[in-house]
Amino acid sequence: MATYKRLPVTFERGEGVWLWDTDGKRYLDALSGIAVCGLGHAHPAVRQAICEQAGQLIHTSNLYGIAEQERLGALLTERAGMDRVFFSNSGAEANEAAIKLARLHAHRRGIENPAILVAEHSFHGRTLATLSATGNRKVQAGFEPLVQGFVRVPYDDIEAIETASANRQNIVAILIEPIQGEGGINIPADDYLTKLRAICDREGWLLILDEIQTGMGRTGKLFAHQHSGIQPDVITLAKGLGNGVPIGACLARGPAAEVLTPGSHGSTFGGNPLVCRVGRTVMETIESDQLIDNAALQGDYLLSAFQEALGQTKGVTAIRGCGLMLGIELDRPCAELVPKALSTGLLINVTAERVIRLLPPLILQQAEANQLVQTLTELVRDFLTES
Ligand SMILES: Cc1ncc(COP(=O)(O)O)c(C=O)c1O
Known part of the structure; x- marks a missing residue:
């Protein structure tokens, strides 16, 4: 189409x-296929990983143990300081997992109608929930009714978050890009993420960072939030993680990591042996080189x-x-x-x-x-x- x-x-x-x-x-x-091919094109290590893994095993199912998924999961959670990871096939799906996780977390704590703070000019994907979270009318127009439960604030504006917090009882999380990509390479004040972290700690909200464009070394740190020295509760990744094979990830730590349980979320392809083998190769090459x-x-x-x-x-x-x-x-x-x-x-x-x-x-x-x-x-x- x-x-x-x-x-x-x-x-x-x-x-x-x-x-x-x-x-x-x-x-x-x-442009790297919009922040995807961090290792460039036809990288020998990626090619070798794909060929070897295709000769061994491409897909089984998440009904079974997947050694490559465990390996990549261990590597990513260790480097990100997170406890668990859910693997998806794209960035939008990684954010869907994060949104579902935030809602379930809220419901378990008795919050009936949870809302997630999101920013103007943000981009989080094209599925119904992620386009609703996105701060761009062009992305949303014609797809109404939008998914409810998002409260929008200007980016890089702590006061606006304090006001939203004072006016509403049902906010449970902030979903935000550490640097806005599609929105125009908008870099917030140096202490923005630190202040967001402090507000989330005070209010008991989850800090969810969409690192789909900024992650995997793009900004000169493995993850952009590492420039601020803070630790989010949830991180979403995709793009550069697979260097072109479709993989996304939603990482979480602490109580947020325990929210999704058997039956609450899933994906047929997510985290299959092929994409995880490539993801591990990408991580290892970023580090070794x-x-x-x-x-x-x-x-x-x-x-x-x-x-x-x-x-x-x-x-x-x-x-x-x-x-x-x-x-x-x-x-x-x-x-x-x-x-x-x-x-x-x-x-x-x-x-x-x-x-x-x-x-x-x-x-x-x-x-x-x-x-x-x-x-x-x-x-x-x-x-x-x-x-
Ligand atoms: C910050 C951010 N989040 C989410 C997405 C959506 O990722 P995907 O196109 O893999 O669904 C993008 C894609 O541009 C992005 O830049």
Whole structure:
């Protein structure tokens, strides 16, 4: 179905940060399939994991023990400081699990009509519950009635949360992105998550962090919340966890980890041997190749290089970033930059109408970063003088 307005290109193969189309033209991928291919394309370790596992076992069922699921579960919970994990097939499903968990947790404590605080400009997925949690009318329009039980507040606004808390008795959780991705690479104040943690502790709410875009090394830490030194109650992951195989995860700790029990949630494919083997390989490669440090290093470099190149340019209103999650905001809609970049052999994205979004692979090297800065700077300058 026509759910996507596709660009006029089809890719045939990839290697590292590069993609080749069906005419043999080469592209620098500064989007990674929207924060998915952190290890780049056709990574040898991922390929080997898929081939070996496919030769051994792809799928059994969650009716049985799954050794690879246990291995990845142990690795992820250990690194995240969490107790348990539920595996899904996508980010939206990971958030569905988190929403169900928060509601069940509330009902068990006698709260009849639980509500979850969510932010303006957030994005949490396209299922009915997650689009209802999403703070973008375009995502919701036409799908009413929306799922109830979400209370919306402005992002990065502690006062608004205090007001919501004072006005309502039934809030049980906050579901929020540590940095908003689709919303325009919105980076909150340094102490925002710390303050959210303190409010959740005071009120007995669960702090649920949607790290689907920010997780798996993207921001220069394994998880973005680690920049703040806080510990959430629930974390959702997907995208970069599988480097392209469909896997999502909902991790929880403490009482939140004990809420979902046999019969309360499930998934046929979720956590099958193939995707979990790949997820483990991705985690191990991120660590063995020090890709988190690389993301921090290259991210800092890109941020300062773009600030240097475009910071004083009229029409550029902000340049922000955290690791390899960067946004260049213009004073006008700039979606047409995407096909322009494509024709020069560069893959970028524009979100929130005016924000050029860059999510290059974590394996990005200096020469590729330089090429990205040079090509995009020219494109932006030309666009701003022409439009
Ligand atoms: C923060 C965040 N949450 C959830 C999702 C939904 O993930 P999926 O498309 O895998 O369902 C996305 C996807 O862009 C996302 O960026």
